[in-house]
Amino acid sequence: MHETDMSGVKVAVLGVHDHHWVTGDRFYHDPREYQSEHFSYQLWLVKSGCVRVRMNESEWAVRKGSVCVFPVNLERTVYTSCHTTWLSIGLRVTVFNKFSLFRNVNLPTQWTITEEEQQLMESWMTQIITNKKSTESHKKLMMNGMAQTILGFCWPHLSSLSLASSVHHALPEWLGKILKRISMDPSCSISALAHDAGFSPAQFRRVFHQHVGSTPRDYLAMKRMESACHYLEQTTLTLGAISAKVGLRDVPYFSRVFKSAYGVTPSVYRASLMENSATEMK
Secondary structure: OOOOOOOOEEEEEEEEEEEEEOOOOEEEEOHHHHOOOOOEEEEEEEEEOEEEEEEOOEEEEEEOOEEEEEEOOOOEEEEEOOOEEEEEEEEEEEEOOOEEOOOOOOOOEEEEOOHHHHHHHHHHHHHHHHHHOOOOHHHHHHHHHHHHHHHHHHHHHHOOOOHHHHHHHOOOHHHHHHHHHHHHOOOOOHHHHHHHHOOOHHHHHHHHHHHHOOOHHHHHHHHHHHHHHHHHHHOOOOHHHHHHHOOOOOHHHHHHHHHHHHOOOHHHHHHHHHHHHHHHHO
16 A cells, blocks of 8 residues: 555646647736636646746746646736647646645746657647546546646656655644555544544544545545555455455445445456456457
């Protein structure tokens, strides 16, 4: 299992655009229109030409093969001196919808990527644009998942801190330790977690909900099911062993809880994984 719980990172796509500008196109980005947009950013990938950006007393030239990230409320004038194409995505990036993941990142920023990285970024961003046009609910899930992939891909260029460290820097110290313990040992009890955090059970329930947005019980139940999926996918442990590892009392109860969460029993889930693996190998 991973040592750090990353489930609190929330990435939502706010808008996507495939820009095709001709020489002389210009746009003024007024920050007053985005005062209510908290934790929101724009990520650009220039495919051809050059986008010029004036902000404060500086001017940037964002050329082909460059990626940049701006706070959405940054005042700027954008213009082109040649035919230019680029992709932009509006993102809301938070930790448990409470804190900005970018709180320790110096923005705006830009960097250059390799041709191979350019192709990957273009592919992911194009998929987001395609899914954004769909009204199907599962497409939104796919789109936000792809945005998370892009965030993970870009993170080493955004901060010298690891993504895990940045997540935990945005949380109270006690909560970071509690989330790590849950990730390492989902069989732990809520009373033990409250004791480790230094709160009474009632206080713990209240402050945990304030920071995470769910009760300790609901969060622990979710993490137990995520851990169960990991063991089913990555190990050959029996259902009894998995049930014990995630803190559920017996296999029948574990199966009921798992089916309630995912619509199938653990046995069916594992069998479907094996069937898909066998199909891919043909």
